[in-house]
Amino acid sequence: MLQESVSRILEEVREGRADVARDLFPVVYRELKAIAQRRLSALPAGQTLQPTALVHEAFIALVDGSVSFRSRAHFFGAAAMAMRDILVDNARRKRALKRGGGERPVELDEAAVTAVVDADAVDVLALEDAMQKLRAAHPRQADVAMLRVYVGASEAEIAALHEVTERTVERDWRFAQAFLRRELAR
Amino acid sequence: MSEAHRERVFAIFAEAIERAPSERAAWLDEACRGEPALRSEVDELLAFDAETRAPSLRLAPEREERASDAVPERVGRYTIDRVLGAGGMGLVYAAHDKSLGRTVALKLVRGGGDAVSRARLLREAQAMARIASPFVVPVYEVGLEGDDVFVAMEHVDGSTLSRWLDAEPRPQRAILERFIEAGRGLAAAHKAGVLHRDFKGSNVLVGSDGRARVLDFGLARGIDPDLRSRVGDASSATLDAKITAHGSLMGTPGYLSPEHFTGDFRAESDQWRYCAALYRALFGALPCEGETLASLRESVSRGPKQPPIERASEFDPVVVRAVMRGLSPDPASRWPSMDALVSELASSVAVSRDADPRAFRRQKQWALAIVGALGALNYAVQLARTGGRFDLRISLRSIAIAFFVLAVMCAAFRRTLLSTRHNRALLSAFALVLATMVVHRAYGVLRGLDVVDVLRIDALICLTVSAVSAIALERWLWGTVAIMASYLALSALGPLATQALFPAALLTSAALAVWNWRAPTLRELTRDDTDRTPSR
Known part of the structure; x- marks a missing residue:
């Protein structure tokens, strides 16, 4: 049963088995995509999906009530990475399409992902580059930025997940924003 | 660049944003003295921090906000200024009410779903508007704008x-x-x-x-x-x-x-x-x-x-x-x-008249100091009137005065003095000793007993009471009890000779109690007197 295995992975990660964390990611990734597709087919044209709603739905689908609250931080961390990958893959494919010319029909999952966010608002690939620089230099601030940007978590939620004060998250996020903006402007 | 350098960049940035922009430059000069590389990096980041028109980084809007929802320009008669934050279940904007010329906080709940839930939402908002209290953010107006429900509230400047x-x-x-x-x-x-x-x-x-x-x-x-x-x-x-x-x-x-x-x-x-x-x-x-x-x-x-x-x-x-x-x-x-x-x-x-959490302790110390001063005064007056000779009638009167003072003090400081079990135990032991002495000495006066005998028996009674109450008292009070008990033992041997020691014993033991008088321990706070906890 999927729920049980994800919950087990989360508990093992919490007990310090970092290697198991790798198993978590593909499950979360697949689930997020599946939910996006399901939701999209039920959505009137022109409407978009909220990443936060997707992540929460994936959470309910994948994790049962026995998982400790601390383990949830790992889940949302993995979800942020999965959202990021979905968006980045999608942006890469879109760019390849533009360059390669040929009119290929857009696959359903691409459409789903495009609908998730208004990806034109910011260059997803440039943002990803900036994010990697931030991670190399300031990993904690990058964690906060990932949850803000890709999961849409509020400062209060991140504070609770990481067990720090809201004030700390606020400062980290402000720093991360300045850093990312600087990188994007370069 | 080194790890330490990167950490300093963050630390200085985090401190700089806490300061007013006008003070920042001077503060940065100080903080980054002799480190131009550090200074220029922080300056750069601060410039991007200040740049409000920079592209939004938020790919995923917070759940209250939907990607399709642009900030509306107007809602009802309100002109939307800026986003204040996300609260409850909708975004909150700072908006201007032109007709009344004031700024309001406007919460907009997008498309409350079907008609039923919209009606419920409206009802809840109306209920909230009925609450009249200076401690609830007042609701000015509740209304529908298309599918959206909006609530206009007082704009509170603060955190x-x-x-x-x-x-x-x-x-x-x-x-x-x-x-x-x-x-x-x-x-x-x-x-x-x-x-x-x-x-x-x-x-x-x-x-x-x-x-x-x-x-x-x-x-x-x-x-x-x-x-x-x-x-x-x-x-x-x-x-x-x-x-x-x-x-x-x-x-x-x-x-x-x-x-x-x-x-x-x-x-x-x-x-x-x-x-x-x-x-x-x-x-x-x-x-x-x-x-x-x-x-x-x-x-x-x-x-x-x-x-x-x-x-x-x-x-x-x-x-x-x-x-x-x-x-x-x-x-x-x-x-x-x-x-x-x-x-x-x-x-x-x-x-607690003071912002200091230790106000209670100070109040207790005051209470003891007043009791001590009045006791000394009482004793001095007694000595002056008897000229050092022991007079049972006068001593009876001064004990009665002490009893009265104690009662008044208990009434005046009752919240502090009577709030915990051991304070109450201490005061009742004290009152018991005084009452026993009053009764015993009055008996001595009426029967015309020998003064020295009466005082001896007094000392023995007090010694017994002290020894018994010591069992019930906290360990840190035993020092006080021991001083009083040794005085009383001496006094039983030669009541008139040891009279002069009385104020000394009293003051030493009182000083010891004041010194030790700590806030009551938690054990008492929580297990203390179920009798006083009001029940339904």
């Missing part, structure tokens, strides 16, 4: 209570005052028939005037009509879904009242959450914790944890008891109403 608490260590009195205000707001809401359902520090605003106001009443409930039916069965998966839908379980859930697990939310549940928030503000920890929903549920049903001893002893026992009662697992054993709870808390603030 949330949780930020206010985080910003700096606050004295106990200030914390209590803010919570008492918020509690009055909740009480007013309950009287108007409105439950809050989501009380926590971030739902209370502290204005720049220092007054606390409660925000976001019961609105969260209105949006999801099928939630109620789903909560009916409280399996952890359902509860998970319910709470995750509201976004509060993503992290550590701090404030789940026992009724959250049964779905039976009521006014007492608001009270529980209020007490949990106050508990956390005072003791820096949550009253109930669990790693999983199941263990949290168990912890909540067991009742609140004992507050950490070293913290609790700084606090007025009345407050500690009030909070612990509000956190009872059984709603029926909590306070009958928010009003009752708040007036209990308010009585504590009224007594």
Whole structure:
């Protein structure tokens, strides 16, 4: 049963088995995509999906009530990475399409992902580059930025997940924003 | 670049943004002296921090906001200025009301779903508008704009209570005052028939005037009509879904009242959450914790944890008891109403005249000093009148005066002196000794007994009382008792000769008591006198 295995992975990660964390990611990734597709087919044209709603739905689908609250931080961390990958893959494919010319029909999952966010608002690939620089230099601030940007978590939620004060998250996020903006402007 | 350098960049940036832009340059000159590379990097980051027109980085909007929802220009007669934040279930904007020329906070709840849930939302907002209290953010107008429901409220300039608490260590009195205000707001809401359902520090605003106001009443409930039916069965998966839908379980859930697990939310549940928030503000920890929903549920049903001893002893026992009662697992054993709870808390603030949590100790020391001074005065007058000769009648009178003074002091300082069990035990032992002496000496006067015999027997009676009461007293008071007991033993041998030692013994033991007079320990605070805890 999927729920049980994800919950087990989360508990093992919490007990310090970092290697198991790798198993978590593909499950979360697949689930997020599946939910996006399901939701999209039920959505009137022109409407978009909220990443936060997707992540929460994936959470309910994948994790049962026995998982400790601390383990949830790992889940949302993995979800942020999965959202990021979905968006980045999608942006890469879109760019390849533009360059390669040929009119290929857009696959359903691409459409789903495009609908998730208004990806034109910011260059997803440039943002990803900036994010990697931030991670190399300031990993904690990058964690906060990932949850803000890709999961849409509020400062209060991140504070609770990481067990720090809201004030700390606020400062980290402000720093991360300045850093990312600087990188994007370069 | 080195790890240390990167950490300094962040540390200096974080400190710089706390300062007013006008002071920043001078402060940075100081902080980055001799490190031009550091300075230029921080300057650069600060420039990007200030750049408000920079592209939004938020790919995923917070859940209240939808990607398709642009900021509206106008809602009703209000012109939208800017986004203030996301609260409750919608975005909150700063908006201008042209006709009245004032700024309002406008909460816009997008497309409240079907007509039924929209109507419910509207009803809840109207209920909130009925609450008239200076401690609830006043609602100016509630209305429909197309599919959206908007609520125009007072624009409060300030921060949330949780930020206010985080910003700096606050004295106990200030914390209590803010919570008492918020509690009055909740009480007013309950009287108007409105439950809050989501009380926590971030739902209370502290204005720049220092007054606390409660925000976001019961609105969260209105949006999801099928939630109620789903909560009916409280399996952890359902509860998970319910709470995750509201976004509060993503992290550590701090404030789940026992009724959250049964779905039976009521006014007492608001009270529980209020007490949990106050508990956390005072003791820096949550009253109930669990790693999983199941263990949290168990912890909540067991009742609140004992507050950490070293913290609790700084606090007025009345407050500690009030909070612990509000956190009872059984709603029926909590306070009958928010009003009752708040007036209990308010009585504590009224007594502690000082912002210092140690005010109580100081008050006790004052009480003892006054008793000591009056006792010495009494003794001096007695000596002057008898010229050193012992007179039973005069001593009887001075003991009666001492008795009277003690009674007056107890009445004047009753909250401090009578608040804990051992204070009461100490004072009753004292009163018992005085009363025994009055009765015994009066008997001696009436029967014309030998003065020395009467004094000897007095000393033996007092010695017995001291020895017996020492068993019941705290160990740290034994030194005091030992001094008095040795004086009394000497006095039994030669009452007239040792008379002069009396003030010395009294003053030494009193000084020792003052020195040792610590705030009562937690054990007493919580187990103390069930007899005084009002029951329903």
